[in-house]
C-alpha cells in the first residue's frame with residue numbers, strides 16, 4: 374500500500390492505495406466522484422477525461438500513485454456559486470448529448486482546448502476532441518456547443534488563463 | 536479491467552532508479568507516462584513484479600542545445616516536444632510527427648522516451664529517430680552508453696535496452712541549413728495508429744525551374760517489425776528534379792524522378808498484414824506516401 378495526497382475539486386484527500394489502483398477508480402470508488410465514467414480499457418474513448426495539474430488527462434490511464442501531490446479537477450468541480458460552468462450550459466443549450474456518457478470527458482477536453490485556443494474554429498474543435506468518442510450525437514451539436522461555450526467564456530473573461 | 540498487482544517505487548534520482556531496477560530483477564518494468572504500459576496492464580497483457588516510475592526524475596527532463604545536436608530528456612512529454620522552441624528550431628521533423636500521435640490528453644502524459652523504448656513499429660516517432668540518426672543515451676548501474684538509432688530497434692516491441700537500463704535522453708543531430716521536413720501519416724480514423732507513415736527530410740538545391748534534390752532522409756513507420764530507413768530511396772532521389780514553385784509535381788512533369796525513387800520505398804521491407812491492410816497494400820502505400828512526403832518536404 375502507498376500513502377498519497379491528492380486534491381480533487383479543491384478538497385485535499387489522503388488515501389492509502391494499492392499501487393495498481395487507477396486514478397479513475399480512486400475518483401469514483403473512494404472519493405465518490407462518479408461523474409467521471411469509464412468507457413474502455415485502452416485509453417481510446419476519453420469518457421474518463423479530467424484535468425491533472427491543469428491539463429487534460431485520461432484518468433483510466435494514470436495510476437493513483439502517479440497523481441500523488443497533484444491537483445485533479447473533475448466535471449463535478451466545474452460549477453460555481455452562480456451555477457453551471459459556461460461550457461456545461463452550452464452543452465445543455467445546444468443539445469450536445471443524448472445518452473450523456475461521453476459528456477463529462479467532452480466538457481473537460483473542450484475546456485482544455487480553450488486554454489491554448491480561446492476561439493477555436495470548427496476544425497480546431499474536432500482536432501481538440503479527437504480523443505473523445507461519442508456514439509450518439511454525430512458530433513455536430515458538440516462542436517457547436519464548444520464554440521458557443523468558448524464565446525460565453527470569452528465574454529466572461531474566463532479563457533486563455535494559461 | 537483492473538491491472539494485476541505489482542509493487543511501485545518512485546525513486547528521486549537516476550542512480551536510485553537504476554539501483555531499484557537492478558535489485559528488482561527481470562520482471563521489473565520502467566513506467567514513464569504510462570500511456571502504452573497502463574492499457575497493457577489493464578488488458579492483462581503484462582505482469583510486472585515492480586514498476587519503477589521514472590516520470591519525475593530530473594535527469595530525464597529538459598531540452599537543450601549541445602554542440603551539433605539537440606538533447607531531449609526521455610521523460611519529455613509529446614506536448615512539451617510540440618511546445619519547445621528549441622525542438623522546433625533544431626529538429627522540426629520531430630514535432631511534425633509528434634502532432635499526429637494520439638490525442639491531446641494522451642500527449643500531455645505520453646513521452647518521447649516511452650514511445651521510443653516501447654518500440655511499436657506502428658508508433659510515429661521511431662521512424663523519425665532512424666531518419667534523423669538520433670543517438671540514444673542509455674544508463675545502467677555500470678554507467679552510460681550511447682546507442683545509434685540504427686541499432687536501437689531490434690525487433691517488434693524489442694530494443695537494445697537491457698533489463699536494468701533506463702533510456703535517459705536522445706541526441707538529435709542538427710541538420711545544416713536548407714532542409715525541409717514532412718511527416719505523412721495514413722490512418723483510417725482520427726487518433727488511430729499509422730497504417731503506414733513516412734518521415735522525410737529533404738535538402739533541395741537550385742532555383743526556379745531547375746530545383747533538384749541534393750540530399751534526403753526517409754524513415755518508414757509500420758513497414759516491418761522495426762522502423763525502416765529507406766536507404767534505396769535516399770540514394771536514388773539525389774539529383775531528382777523538383778517541381779518549380781507553385782507546380783504540384785503532376786504526372787509527366789518535374790517530380791517524376793522523385794516518383795521513380797519513391798517506387799523503391801518498399802524494397803527490403805516486410806510489412807505486416809492485419810485487419811487494416813494487407814502487406815501488399817502497405818507496400819503500395821509506402822511508395823505513394825514516400826513520394827508525397829518527399830515533395831512536401833522539398834516544397
Ligand SMILES: Cc1cc2nc3c(=O)[nH]c(=O)nc-3n(C[C@H](O)[C@H](O)[C@H](O)COP(=O)(O)OP(=O)(O)OC[C@H]3O[C@@H](n4cnc5c(N)ncnc54)[C@H](O)[C@@H]3O)c2cc1C
Pocket residue numbers: 415416417564565566567568569570571572573574589609610635636637638641644645646647648649650652653657658659660696700701702703726727728729
Ligand atoms: C489512445 C492512444 C492512442 C495512441 N496513438 C498513438 C499514435 O498514433 N502514434 C504513436 O506513436 N503513439 C500512440 N500512442 C502511444 C503514445 O505515444 C505513448 O505515449 C507512448 O507509446 C508511450 O510513452 P509513455 O511515456 O506513456 O510510456 P509508458 O507507457 O510509461 O512505457 C512504455 C514502454 O516503454 C518503457 N519505458 C518508458 N520509458 C522508459 C525509459 N525512460 N527507459 C526505459 N524504458 C522505458 C516501459 O517500460 C514500457 O515498456 C497512443 C496511445 C494511446 C493511449
Ligand code: FES
Pocket residue numbers: 410411412413414415416417418419420421422431432433434
Ligand atoms: S475510459 Fe476510455 S479513455 Fe479512459
Ligand code: FES
Pocket residue numbers: 469470471472473474475476506507508509510
Ligand atoms: S451522448 Fe451518448 S456517447 Fe455521446
